[in-house]
Structures are given as C-alpha cells and as structure tokens.
Amino acid sequence: MDEDSALNDPIANVPVSTLHVQYFDDPIANVSVSISGTDCQCQGDYESSQCSGPSYLSSLSQPEKDVGKDLDLSFLPEETSGNDASNANVTQDSGVFDACRQEESAETDPKKVAMPGASTFCPMTPVTPVAESSGIIPMLQNIVSTVNLACPLDLKSIALQARNAEYNPKRFDAVIMRILEPRTTALIFSSGKMVCTGAKSEELCHLAARKFARVVQKLGFPAKFLDFKIHNMVGSCDVCFPIRLEGLLLDHQQFSSYVPELFPGLIYRMVKPRIVLMIFVSGKVVLTGAKERREIYEAFENIYPILKGFRKQ
Amino acid sequence: MATVGLKCPECGSLDIVDDEHYSQPQLVCADCGAVVSEGLLTTTRSEETQGTDVRYSNSTEVDKKPCRNLINGIHRVRALCRILRLTFLMEETAETHFKQAYEHPNFIRVSLQKKEVLAGCCVLATCRQHSWPIAMGTICCLLEANPRLIGVVYQEMVKTLKIEAPPTSIINLLETHCQAYKLSPQHVHEELSESSKDLTKRAAVLLELAADAWLVTGRQPIPILTASIFLAWQSLKPTQTRLKYTLARFCQMAKVTKSSIAPKRVTELKEVLCKLGQELPWLRGDEVTPQTVIQMVDDILNHRLTLLRRALSSHEEALASESPDTGSVQQQGDHSQPSVPNSGKRSLFEPPSVRYAKIRRVQVPVVEVTGDEEISDSEIDSYIRTPQEIRDYVEAKEALASSDDEL
Numbered sequence: 001m002d003e004d005s006a007l008n009d010p011i012a013n014v015p016v017s018t019l020h021v022q023y024f025d026d027p028i029a030n031v032s033v034s035i036s037g038t039d040c041q042c043q044g045d046y047e048s049s050q051c052s053g054p055s056y057l058s059s060l061s062q063p064e065k066d067v068g069k070d071l072d073l074s075f076l077p078e079e080t081s082g083n084d085a086s087n088a089n090v091t092q093d094s095g096v097f098d099a100c101r102q103e104e105s106a107e108t109d110p111k112k113v114a115m116p117g118a119s120t121f122c123p124m125t126p127v128t129p130v131a132e133s134s135g136i137i138p139m140l141q142n143i144v145s146t147v148n149l150a151c152p153l154d155l156k157s158i159a160l161q162a163r164n165a166e167y168n169p170k171r172f173d174a175v176i177m178r179i180l181e182p183r184t185t186a187l188i189f190s191s192g193k194m195v196c197t198g199a200k201s202e203e204l205c206h207l208a209a210r211k212f213a214r215v216v217q218k219l220g221f222p223a224k225f226l227d228f229k230i231h232n233m234v235g236s237c238d239v240c241f242p243i244r245l246e247g248l249l250l251d252h253q254q255f256s257s258y259v260p261e262l263f264p265g266l267i268y269r270m271v272k273p274r275i276v277l278m279i280f281v282s283g284k285v286v287l288t289g290a291k292e293r294r295e296i297y298e299a300f301e302n303i304y305p306i307l308k309g310f311r312k313q
Numbered sequence: 314m315a316t317v318g319l320k321c322p323e324c325g326s327l328d329i330v331d332d333e334h335y336s337q338p339q340l341v342c343a344d345c346g347a348v349v350s351e352g353l354l355t356t357t358r359s360e361e362t363q364g365t366d367v368r369y370s371n372s373t374e375v376d377k378k379p380c381r382n383l384i385n386g387i388h389r390v391r392a393l394c395r396i397l398r399l400t401f402l403m404e405e406t407a408e409t410h411f412k413q414a415y416e417h418p419n420f421i422r423v424s425l426q427k428k429e430v431l432a433g434c435c436v437l438a439t440c441r442q443h444s445w446p447i448a449m450g451t452i453c454c455l456l457e458a459n460p461r462l463i464g465v466v467y468q469e470m471v472k473t474l475k476i477e478a479p480p481t482s483i484i485n486l487l488e489t490h491c492q493a494y495k496l497s498p499q500h501v502h503e504e505l506s507e508s509s510k511d512l513t514k515r516a517a518v519l520l521e522l523a524a525d526a527w528l529v530t531g532r533q534p535i536p537i538l539t540a541s542i543f544l545a546w547q548s549l550k551p552t553q554t555r556l557k558y559t560l561a562r563f564c565q566m567a568k569v570t571k572s573s574i575a576p577k578r579v580t581e582l583k584e585v586l587c588k589l590g591q592e593l594p595w596l597r598g599d600e601v602t603p604q605t606v607i608q609m610v611d612d613i614l615n616h617r618l619t620l621l622r623r624a625l626s627s628h629e630e631a632l633a634s635e636s637p638d639t640g641s642v643q644q645q646g647d648h649s650q651p652s653v654p655n656s657g658k659r660s661l662f663e664p665p666s667v668r669y670a671k672i673r674r675v676q677v678p679v680v681e682v683t684g685d686e687e688i689s690d691s692e693i694d695s696y697i698r699t700p701q702e703i704r705d706y707v708e709a710k711e712a713l714a715s716s717d718d719e720l
Binding site for chain 2: 139160161162163164179181182201202203204205206207210211214215218219242243244245246258259260261262264265280281282283
C-alpha cells in the first residue's frame, strides 16, 4: 500500500530514536510519556512531569538504559567490528573539493539487517561498517608551525626596517610580520623563535617560514633555520546532508559534547586518531588538532559512516 | 629582664619581669614581688590581631574562618536555590559544589565577577544532576551576566570537579519555561488567559514539529521555546484580539523577558506550518499565508502525519517535474565550478543554515609547491624599507612626539 510505504519513509525518522515506531502508531493525545529522573517535589507551581505526546524530543530524554526492550532496529546500518576499509583515497591534496558527489549510490548500497548490538559495548574508537570510502576529501585550511632562528633579535629594529611588520610591546611582546605569497603571518620573538600560521599545505608552510627567515637575515641578523615543526593542522569539509546532532550526542556520549546554548556545533573528540571534530547541523565538519595530513583524512573516514547513520532518509 | 634600667621602688632590685595576672600584663619585681607597673585589663581587636607574636596569616584562625567572598557566594547560591524553588537536598549539593570549586586552585585567584558566576554555575550543575530542567538562559537572567562567561566558567567547573552533568532535553525545558508565563485568569484578561497545561501541550507539539523541520538543532533553546509558546497561545483561541498581539506585546503581558531572536523563530515556524497547511484538502489549493495559518494550526497539528506525507509526496513530484528540464543545464554547469551542495536532492525541510548558505570566498587554486624552492631576492627586498623610508618614518614619529609634547 502506498500509505504504508510512505509511513516507512517519514520525515521524522531518527535512526537512533527509541520510540519512533510508536510515534506513528499512536495519535498524539493517547500516549503519555513520563519524563524519567525528575525527583521534583511539588512545590509551588511545578507540576509533576507528565508530557503527553510521543516525540522524537521526548525520546531523547530517556536514558539509554531504557533502550532495547521492544525495539525494531532494522533500519540501523550493520555494524561490524573490524578494520576500516582500506582507504582508497589519495594521500595528497588534490586541490579539488569534491562536494557534489551524488548520494544515490549510497542509498542503493545493500544495507543488511542490523543486529542490536549498538548499546551493549562501547568501543574506544568508533566502529565503522564495511562500506566504501566517502569520496570526500577534507581540505586543509590552516597550518601552524614553529621554527628556531637561533639568534637573539632586536624587535624594534626589525619593526623599523621591515615594511610588513607590526610591533606593539604593550599589547604583545613579539613582531607580527605578514607576507603576501603564500598568504601567511608570523610571530617573531626576541629569543629568535618564530611561529608561522595561515598556510594551506605543509609545503607552503615550509616555504613561508623560509621566506620569513630570509627577511630577518636580510635585516642583518645571522638567522638560521632550525627545527621546523608543524604543530597543528586544521581541515574542513562538507558531507552534504543535514545531521541530527541530538541523536549523535546520545549515541556517542563519551566522545561528544553538544551544548546548543553555548555553541551551535557538536564537539567530537576522537580517540584514534587524536583529533577534535566540530560537526554542524548543515553537514559541515571542521577537523583540528592533527600533526599530519593523514590524521585528518583518517578521522574523516572514521566519522563519515557515523554521520551517514544520522542522516534523514 | 623586661626593660633595662628599671628599678623596683620597694627593694631596689633590677630584676623586673613580665608577668600576667590573669590577662592583665604586669611588670613585677622578681625578688620582692612588688608590682612596678600594670597594663590594661582589656585589649582592643586590632591589638589582638596585630599585637601578637604570631602573625594572623600564619595562625590557624585563618583556616577556620571562611573568607568573605566565600560567604557571599554561599548566600548567593542559597538565594538562587530559593528563587528556583529547589529541594533542600539540591541546595546542599549546590553549596558543597560551590565550596569545593571555590577552594580549588583553579578558582581561588579568579576575578570577583567569575566567582559570582560560579555560584550560578554550581546551581545549574546541581539541577542537571538531579534532572531538574533549567536552561542556561535562566541562570543568565538571574545573574545578569554575560552568557559566554557563564559558559566558560561552567565548563571549567565541571572539568575541575569532575561531575557528570547531563544536559536537559528541550521538551523538559518547555514545561519549566511555561510556568514562567503569567497567563492565568487572575493575571490577565479572561479572553487572553490560558491554562498552563493546555499551553504546554500545544507548545510541545509545535516544538516537536519544529525539531523535525530542523529549526531546533544547533540553536539556542529559549527563543524557540518562546516562539512555540506564543504560537500555541495564539492558536488555542485564534480570536482577532489574540491575533493582533505581537510577540513583544505578548512577552510584556506574560511578564517574560523579550528576546530578539524569538521573532525570527516565529517566522520560521509559521513557514513550516504554511507548508503543511497547504496540503489541507478542504482548502482546495488556496494559498496559505503566515497571517491566515494560525486559525488552521489546530487542524494542522491534529492531522500532521498525513499532511507531512502529502507534503513530501507533492514535493517529490515537484522536484521530478523540474529535473528533466534542468537536467541538461546541470551537466554543463558541472564543468565550470563545483555546484552548490544539496542542490541535487533538495528536501522539503532543511536546516536554515543550509537553505540560506553564506556565499563562500572564492577558493584560490592551490599551487603545487615543494617547499624548498629558491626564494627570489627581489621578493624579499620588497618587504624591507629603503633607507629613505626609514629616515622619513623616524622624522615623522619625532615630529608627532614633539607636537604631542607641546599639547
């Protein structure tokens, strides 16, 4: 029947929601969901907690231990413990942001019947189902690195002689220098250490740091180029579908922090690799905390199947 | 010997010692026992604290007496608990948290402002632990503090004390929030009053609808709560009087703080209701505008599942009829630039951040670079001032400095 099949494809299908089956069978007025855990004494105007109406929202308020009694979890993708699918991704930045990958291929994948093992074990790393790689490559947006010029510097003379330098010792005790190609900024300290930020790839970062060192050299200091090290890399990408952040928080409580009053995105601290992801409702993901490009790609490949599970079908 | 050169008037001995008769200090001759001179029987407070051999800060009294800010903070915690009408147990827990946090090295040297906010954060954490639904915005209003500051202090406190404070879901918040609206017959006119129970019920359904339509995820909860309560109030008795009320006037009447974001949420929610209202069969395809939708909200909410289905199917039909026309155009468009994401399958409801996406800055194509290339001298020279420039700059600075001195 058309109606039945349409019922299985409703707008409010939340993959992890516990009461979604009841949601469509009972009309609003007949079901009363009691909100658990409140030990409020009836003082003043506070009523006892009785909220009528099944809802995706009230289902979220149930603690996880109530899950698993009468549930039909067949819509969940199969979760198998095992290694990640071998990443067929290219390891170097192709420079092209593949944002318009068609999602039809994802939907026609044979999704096998899931086993309700979701709430029985909590792995330290998110378990990924055996599926093909996402085809989306995160783009690097910022790289922070440090280098030691190994000679004491006179910041006042640098600020005087260089066109692209600013120095305000009352605000911050370092010279802020900028170059145009590649578009980067450096903080140069009087001890000879330098921090370089703003580059979009490791090679560009290295080149920019060398240019800054060359400028300092030309200004008359015996600058060297020792211990160039990248400390942080930031990448971003778009999965092209909206994400139910509340559901993701429920499922991965130990990794996620989602406080909409403070920040609109969900902060996911992945353990392996040790990367912090900021996931937004629009589907955009920001990954940070990586020391190597590979870590960002790995983190995204880990999170993509999880996010797909929270996509509205 | 107490003082050199002091002689006993009785026996003439030089052996005078400090002695105390009960608490009265006396100078007494050691040989004959005559009292040479006496001090005062009572001491003032400053003498007690400052005239002692052991400094006050080194004595144990410092530890026993709590500092004034701690006492003020505890009073504040208690006051907040009374205002929110929390249970005695929760009040105790909040106080314990506050004391622990206050003494912790992370918070002991923090500014007074933060210590004030810390009181509110302890109350918030306690409420969350006991599943008592309180929004951060409520604490914000009560403390009249910056929400960002509250957020920072709250997260630091939770981390420091290592407490588990699960956040409340928005449906729970709705009930508490509803209580704040003074709409009973004793507060407002008969025609404008509404019972809290009915209001909560209707608002809960509206809130659910909003959540399904992606209006809740990622946003502040309080404005959307206000918006749903306002629309619930209007739709429960859609008389002309009620319809004429704007959100601002409604908040004033119900004695609730205004918010600048809530009107936007009202518009968004009305849009969603219009989309569903469009599918009502007895309208026979008439246009549903945000002005006229309120009267139909009752019907829409009662039959919303059916309406959702119909809206989805008609949306799919609309998309299907569009795509054969635009199919060829899209193929050409793909080569030029990466096309807008989500355009392939525009669903009926989308998060507003997707629908009104910000225009991206044009991505500069990344040049392939090894990082070890030669750096041209001319490029580096372009970043260095010529001697003439330096001289000009120094002269200008001196001129400015001297003109400042003259002023």
